[in-house]
Amino acid sequence: MKYIDKLRNSGLRPTKQRLQICEVLFNTEKTFHFTINQLEQKIKDSIDNKISLATVYNTVHAFEKKGYLKQIPINSNQTYFDTNVTDHHHFYDLKDQKLIDLENSDVGPINIKKKINGKRIKSVEVLVKLED
Amino acid sequence: MKYIDKLRNSGLRPTKQRLQICEVLFNTEKTFHFTINQLEQKIKDSIDNKISLATVYNTVHAFEKKGYLKQIPINSNQTYFDTNVTDHHHFYDLKDQKLIDLENSDVGPINIKKKINGKRIKSVEVLVKLED
DNA sequence: CACTTATTTAGAATCATTATAAACTGGCTA
DNA sequence: TAGCCAGTTTATAATGATTCTAAATAAGTG
Ligand SMILES: [Mn+2]
Ligand SMILES: [Mn+2]
Ligand SMILES: [Zn+2]
Ligand SMILES: [Zn+2]
Numbered sequence: 347m348k349y350i351d352k353l354r355n356s357g358l359r360p361t362k363q364r365l366q367i368c369e370v371l372f373n374t375e376k377t378f379h380f381t382i383n384q385l386e387q388k389i390k391d392s393i394d395n396k397i398s399l400a401t402v403y404n405t406v407h408a409f410e411k412k413g414y415l416k417q418i419p420i421n422s423n424q425t426y427f428d429t430n431v432t433d434h435h436h437f438y439d440l441k442d443q444k445l446i447d448l449e450n451s452d453v454g455p456i457n458i459k460k461k462i463n464g465k466r467i468k469s470v471e472v473l474v475k476l477e478d
Numbered sequence: 479m480k481y482i483d484k485l486r487n488s489g490l491r492p493t494k495q496r497l498q499i500c501e502v503l504f505n506t507e508k509t510f511h512f513t514i515n516q517l518e519q520k521i522k523d524s525i526d527n528k529i530s531l532a533t534v535y536n537t538v539h540a541f542e543k544k545g546y547l548k549q550i551p552i553n554s555n556q557t558y559f560d561t562n563v564t565d566h567h568h569f570y571d572l573k574d575q576k577l578i579d580l581e582n583s584d585v586g587p588i589n590i591k592k593k594i595n596g597k598r599i600k601s602v603e604v605l606v607k608l609e610d
Numbered sequence: 611c612a613c614t615t616a617t618t619t620a621g622a623a624t625c626a627t628t629a630t631a632a633a634c635t636g637g638c639t640a
Numbered sequence: 641t642a643g644c645c646a647g648t649t650t651a652t653a654a655t656g657a658t659t660c661t662a663a664a665t666a667a668g669t670g
Contacts, residue, residue, distance in 0.1 A: 359616060359667055382657080398619045403658070419605050421549045421557065423627080424657065437594060452592040458606055460584040462569060465608040472604050473551050474590055476597040491636055491647060514626080530650045535627070555658080556626065 348373075356412045363397050367405050371415070377430035379418065379445040382406060385427075418445060419471060435472035448474065480505075488544045495529050499537050503547070509562035511550065511577040514538060517559075550577065551603060567604035580606065 349368040353360040370388050380388070386402050406427060409415045418426040420438060426445060435448035456470050481500040485492040502520050512520070518534050538559060541547045550558040552570060558577065567580040588602050 361617065361666075363618070396619095400620080400659085401618055404617080417553045419551050419553045421551045425553065437592075437597075439594075439597065440600065446594065448590070448592055452590065454589050454591070456588065456604065457586050458580070458584065459586070460569075460580055462571075462578065462608060465569075465571065465610060468572065468607040468609040470604060470606050472588065472602060474602050475600040476594060477600040478597060493636075493648065495649070528650095532628090532651080533649055536648080 352414075356414075358408055358412070362395075363401050364405055364408075366393050366395075366397065367402070367409075371409070371429050374429075377428065377447075379426055379428050381422075381424040381426055383424065420445070420473065433469070435474070437474045437476050439476045441476075441478055448472065484546075488546075490540060490544070494527075495533050496537055496540075498525050498527075498529065499534070499541075503541070503561050506561075509560065509579075511558055511560050513554075513556040513558055515556065552577070552605065565601070567606070569606045569608050571608045573608075573610055580604065 347360075347365070349365050349372070350360040352368070353364055358364065367385075367389065370385070370392055382399075382402060385406065386399060389397055389402065406415060410417065410427070413431060415427050415429060416431050418428050418436060420426055420436075422443070428445075430447060434450060435453050437446040437448055438444075439446065453472055456472070458467060458470065479492075479497070481497050481504070482492040484500070485496055490496065499517075499521065502517070502524055514531075514534060517538070518531060521529055521534065538547060542549065542559070545563060547559050547561060548563050550560050550568060552558055552568075554575075560577075562579060565582055567582070567585050569578040569580055570576075571578065585604055588604070590599060590602065
C-alpha cells in the first residue's frame, strides 16, 4: 500500500487511523490548506468509523515533524497547515479567511541582505494580505 | 500633552489608563515586539496603579485598529505585536523565539506578480526563520 | 501466542482571548 | 458648575483551541 511504506519508513506505525488520515490529506489532485477542525470535518465526511480529536492532533503533529505537513505563519485563533511542503508563499484573504498559494515564480527571488551572527536562514515566507 | 492629542485625534478618550499604556509603548528610543503578557508585565513594572488585563487587551486592539500597533503573523500560542508600524519584515529566531526587525532595504523590493480578482494587496510581510 | 512498546481515546486541564454587565469617567451642555 | 450620557474600565465568567492524562487497544517481534 502507498502510505504503509511512507509511514514505516518514517518510523510511524501504519495504523488504521493514520492511513485514513493519509488518504484525506495526500490522496488528492491538489494540495490544500486546513485547520484541525476543518480536517476533522473532512475525516468525518469520508470515513465511517470515528477518529478521536486527540488522534487528529497527534497525527498532524507527527506528520509535521516528519516534513509531510507544514504550518503557515498567520494571525488566527486556529493553526493553519499546508499539505504543500515545497517552498512557496501565500495570499491571505482577510475577509474570507482563506489562503491561496503563491508560487515562487509569482513573487520572484528574495535576497535577504542582513546577516545574523551564528544563525542561518531556514526558510523565507511571504504573506500577502488581501482586502476588498 | 503628547499623547492626549494623539488619542483625541483618533476619537479615543485620553483616559489615565490609555495614557499610561502610551508611555510604555511609545515613549521609547527604539520600537519593540511584545505579547500581551509581556506588555502587562512592563506596565506593572512602570506604574503604581493597576490596569486590568481586559483594559490592556482593549487598548492594544484599539491602538491596532487606529494603526498605532500591528500584529506580526507568526506561529505562536500568543499574539505578537509591534510598535514599529512602518512596512518592514522579520527574522524569527526559532531557538530563542525572538523577533528581529528586517528593514525593507535589507530585503529589497518584492513584486507580487499574481493578481486576485476584486482584491487588492493590503500588506506584504516576509518572515525569515533562523536556525543555528 | 506472549510480550513490549506505540498508539488511540475520552475526558480533563490549560491558557490566551473574548464576552458580560455593573461601576466609573470624560466631555458636553444648560 | 451640575447633570447627563456615551465611552471606558473592571472583575469575572465564558469560550475555544490545544495539550495532557491515563487507561484501553493495537502493532511489531520472536
Ligand atoms: Mn496558534
Ligand atoms: Mn493567536
Ligand atoms: Zn500553501
Ligand atoms: Zn518589527
